[in-house]
Amino acid sequence: MLSIKEISSMFNLKTIKERIKSLDYAWKGLTYLFLKEDSFKFQLLFSFIFILLGFYFNITNAEWFAQLGVMALVLSIEGINSAVEQLSDYIQPNYDEKIGKIKDIAAGAVMVAGIFAFVVLLILYIPYLLAII
Numbered sequence: 001m002l003s004i005k006e007i008s009s010m011f012n013l014k015t016i017k018e019r020i021k022s023l024d025y026a027w028k029g030l031t032y033l034f035l036k037e038d039s040f041k042f043q044l045l046f047s048f049i050f051i052l053l054g055f056y057f058n059i060t061n062a063e064w065f066a067q068l069g070v071m072a073l074v075l076s077i078e079g080i081n082s083a084v085e086q087l088s089d090y091i092q093p094n095y096d097e098k099i100g101k102i103k104d105i106a107a108g109a110v111m112v113a114g115i116f117a118f119v120v121l122l123i124l125y126i127p128y129l130l131a132i133i
């Protein structure tokens, strides 16, 4: 069991400052994704449209959780995919089969999240769409 001293050292001023600095780095990364990565921008636009749809159809809290959950999943994995692409291009700017495979795997992970998001959003919105047609 941790002592009071050990617990307080976990939350000392230096640790808190380091955490805040990490948030700053993360914010820089997010700004980069938002400004430079087309696929991230596209997913963000798509998410925004579905947020508007959520308000339009006045979806339930549980439906918001499902919608926001799949959006967070897709955007996060898209961000990691962009990082993998950047790292790959940095370590190997030339054509390289292994790099191609690594990039394909990262893109495949985005696709998995995208397929699940698509299915969740279909299940969520089909009843609302059927109700207005």
Ligand SMILES: Nc1ncnc2c1ncn2[C@@H]1O[C@H](COP(=O)(O)OP(=O)(O)OP(=O)(O)O)[C@@H](O)[C@H]1O
Pocket: 038, 039, 085, 092, 093, 094, 095, 096, 097, 099, 100, 101, 103, 104, 107
């Ligand atoms: N250095 C490379 N060597 C071999 N194949 C590559 C290389 N770079 C890219 N590829 C192939 O091209 C595909 C697309 O790579 P790229 O980095 O352009 O990703 P993208 O999905 O087009 O990027 P973005 O997310 O910016 O649209 C990869 O999945 C891989 O199959």
